[in-house]
Amino acid sequence: MSRKKLAAAIDVGSHEINMKIVELERNEAPRVIETVRRTLAIGTDTYNTGRISQSLIYACSDVMSGLADKLHEYRINDCKTVATSAFREASNQLFAIDQIDRACGLEIKVLSNSEERYYHMLAAAEMIPDFDQMIKHGTLILDIGAGSVQASVYDKGEFIFTQNMLLGSLRIREILADLERQAVDFGGLMAEYVSGDLENYRMLEPKGTTYKNLIVLGGENHYLNRMAGKDSGAYQILGRNDFDKLYDILMLTKSDELAMERGIAADHAPLLLPAAMIIKKFMNFTGVDKLHMPVTGMTEGLLLEQAYLGGRYKLKHDPENDTISACRHLAKRFKTDRGHGQTVEKLALDLFRQTTRLHRLSSRYQTLIQAAAILHDIGKYISMSRHTYKSYHVIMASEIIGISRVEQTIIALIARYHSGPVDLEDAALSELEPQARLAAFKLIALFRLANALDTGHLHKLDGLEVEIDDKELIITLDAGREITLERWNMEKNSDMFIQVYGLVPRIKLRRRRKV
Structure with missing residues (x-):
C-alpha cells in the first residue's frame, strides 16, 4: 500500500x-x-x-x-x-x-502584498459556506495583518476593488508605543489614529455599493472569537451586540490583564485592541449588523x-476570475475603450491558445496576456501622448490581487510595448530573470499582433485561426469590411514576432461561401 x-x-x-x-x-x-x-x-x-x-x-x-x-x-x-x-x-x-x-x-x-492577500482570500473562500452566494451582494473583506490592512470589495459576484492601508495591529502598537505611557485615554488616541486612514479609504472605495456582509480575516480571530464566548477554532458569526460587548472589554482591560485573567497569550494580548478597533470602524462604515470570522490564514491558502494545482482538489471559488475581474474594474475606473479592449482580449486569447506549441508557455501566462489586453490602454486617461509609457506606470502602481511582482511587471511591459518600437535593453526587461524575460518577449510579440488586428477600434475581424506554413504564421480571419489599415499596422508591428519566433505573420481572409 x-x-x-x-x-x-x-x-x-x-x-x-x-x-x-x-x-x-x-x-x-x-x-x-x-x-x-x-x-x-x-x-x-x-x-x-x-x-x-x-x-x-x-x-x-x-x-x-x-x-x-x-x-x-x-x-x-x-x-x-x-x-x-x-x-x-x-x-x-x-x-x-x-x-x-x-x-x-x-x-x-x-x-508581494497582492500575493499575500490572495492566499488569505483563497482560504477564506473555501472555509466560508456559500461564499459565492454571499458575494452576489456587497461584501467587504477586511484582512487585518500585523503590518497592514487590506480592504477588498465584492459585489454582484465580482471582485471590484482592493486597497491596502498601513494599519496592521502590530504596526499600530509599535508606532504608538511611546504614547501609551503618556496618554490618559490611549484607546481614544488609537481610535483617532485609525480614523485618519479610514477617511482616505472612503475617498477611494467604489461608490454605489450597499454592503450586506463584512468578513474579517486575521491572526487575532482565534482570540476574538474566544472572548465572545464562541468556539475559537472554527468559523463564527458575531452579531453587533456580541462584538460591542467584546470591544468594551478590550477598551477597559490592559493587555497584561487579558493575559492573566482571560487566558490570552501574552504576545497576542496587545494586538487585540488595535484589531478590534479597525473592525469596529469598518463595521460602522459598512452598516452591517454581523461579522463573519473565519479562523484561517496563509498556510491554509x-x-x-x-x-488544486496537483489535481487533487477542485476549488469552490476560482481565484483567477478575481484577478481578471479586478483588471476589468481598474480599466473601468480609467475609462478605457471597452469595445476595443474586449476585441483585443479575444484576439489575444485566440492567438495564445492556438500557438501553444510555438510559445510553450503555461496556462498561467494566458491570464497575464488577458490582463494586459484589458489594461493596455489605461494610460490614455492620463494623456494620449506616449500613453503606452503611462500605461506601464499605472499598472505597476496598481494593486492586482493574486499577481506577483514579476507577473505585474510582465503585464505592464506588454502594455508598454503593445505598439511602437521595443527597447530590448529596457531596464525593467533586463531586471527579469532570463526565463521570465523570454516569456515577456513572447507575450509582447503575440500581443502586438492582436492589437494591430483592431487598429481602428472598429472590431472588423473575427473567427481567428492560425497555422504554420514553412516560415510564415498564417492568421485566417473573417472580415466585415476593408482591412488595409490592419494589414499595414500588423506588418509595421511584426518585427518583434519575427525576432522572437522566426516566423513572418500574414493575414489571410476566409472566403465567404456563395449563397
Whole structure:
C-alpha cells in the first residue's frame, strides 16, 4: 500500500511563524495532521527601524531549523515557505533571507502584498459556506495583518476593488508605543489614529455599493472569537451586540490583564485592541449588523493551492476570475475603450491558445496576456501622448490581487510595448530573470499582433485561426469590411514576432461561401 501524500507550508509572518503539515487526498480539502506555531515578532524591528536585527535573524534561523527537522521526520521534501511584510519592508531583506536559508535549507519566498492577500482570500473562500452566494451582494473583506490592512470589495459576484492601508495591529502598537505611557485615554488616541486612514479609504472605495456582509480575516480571530464566548477554532458569526460587548472589554482591560485573567497569550494580548478597533470602524462604515470570522490564514491558502494545482482538489471559488475581474474594474475606473479592449482580449486569447506549441508557455501566462489586453490602454486617461509609457506606470502602481511582482511587471511591459518600437535593453526587461524575460518577449510579440488586428477600434475581424506554413504564421480571419489599415499596422508591428519566433505573420481572409 502506497504512503499517503503529505504536504507542508510555512508562513514566516511578522508576529508568528506558523507551519502546517497536511494529508492530501483526492477530492477533499487538505486534512491537518500537525500545526506548529512559534511567536517571533520580526515586524517589531522592521516597523520601528526599517531593518531586521541580527539577533532576530539568529532567532528566526533557530526556529526554521527546528521546523526543517520536523519536515525531515515526516519525510516531506517539498515545503512551500513564504515571508510577508516584515521581510518585504526590511532594508536588509536579502541578507536576512540568505542567512536563514543557509541555516535551515528551506527556500523562502518573500510575497508581494497582492500575493499575500490572495492566499488569505483563497482560504477564506473555501472555509466560508456559500461564499459565492454571499458575494452576489456587497461584501467587504477586511484582512487585518500585523503590518497592514487590506480592504477588498465584492459585489454582484465580482471582485471590484482592493486597497491596502498601513494599519496592521502590530504596526499600530509599535508606532504608538511611546504614547501609551503618556496618554490618559490611549484607546481614544488609537481610535483617532485609525480614523485618519479610514477617511482616505472612503475617498477611494467604489461608490454605489450597499454592503450586506463584512468578513474579517486575521491572526487575532482565534482570540476574538474566544472572548465572545464562541468556539475559537472554527468559523463564527458575531452579531453587533456580541462584538460591542467584546470591544468594551478590550477598551477597559490592559493587555497584561487579558493575559492573566482571560487566558490570552501574552504576545497576542496587545494586538487585540488595535484589531478590534479597525473592525469596529469598518463595521460602522459598512452598516452591517454581523461579522463573519473565519479562523484561517496563509498556510491554509498555500496548501489549498498546492492541492488544486496537483489535481487533487477542485476549488469552490476560482481565484483567477478575481484577478481578471479586478483588471476589468481598474480599466473601468480609467475609462478605457471597452469595445476595443474586449476585441483585443479575444484576439489575444485566440492567438495564445492556438500557438501553444510555438510559445510553450503555461496556462498561467494566458491570464497575464488577458490582463494586459484589458489594461493596455489605461494610460490614455492620463494623456494620449506616449500613453503606452503611462500605461506601464499605472499598472505597476496598481494593486492586482493574486499577481506577483514579476507577473505585474510582465503585464505592464506588454502594455508598454503593445505598439511602437521595443527597447530590448529596457531596464525593467533586463531586471527579469532570463526565463521570465523570454516569456515577456513572447507575450509582447503575440500581443502586438492582436492589437494591430483592431487598429481602428472598429472590431472588423473575427473567427481567428492560425497555422504554420514553412516560415510564415498564417492568421485566417473573417472580415466585415476593408482591412488595409490592419494589414499595414500588423506588418509595421511584426518585427518583434519575427525576432522572437522566426516566423513572418500574414493575414489571410476566409472566403465567404456563395449563397
